[in-house]
Amino acid sequence: MDNFYLNLAVYKLEEELKALQNPPCDCEFKYGRPMKGHGWQPTSTANLVRWMAEHILKNSPPGENAAAWHY
Numbered sequence: 001m002d003n004f005y006l007n008l009a010v011y012k013l014e015e016e017l018k019a020l021q022n023p024p025c026d027c028e029f030k031y032g033r034p035m036k037g038h039g040w041q042p043t044s045t046a047n048l049v050r051w052m053a054e055h056i057l058k059n060s061p062p063g064e065n066a067a068a069w070h071y
Helices: 007-018 045-058
Strands: none
């Protein structure tokens, strides 16, 4: 149980997103059960940013100069 009961809303959000059909939701939920509180994340912030950057590159529009996004 999250210390602010926010987990209940997240479970509902997951349920709603997984039900999407057009387009389907390609999301992933990971929970820090049983005793991880609000703000828990399964990886470091650096890895999270790397995963997000990979996702953006993979889904960039055709013909987009994605190299311009790398600083």
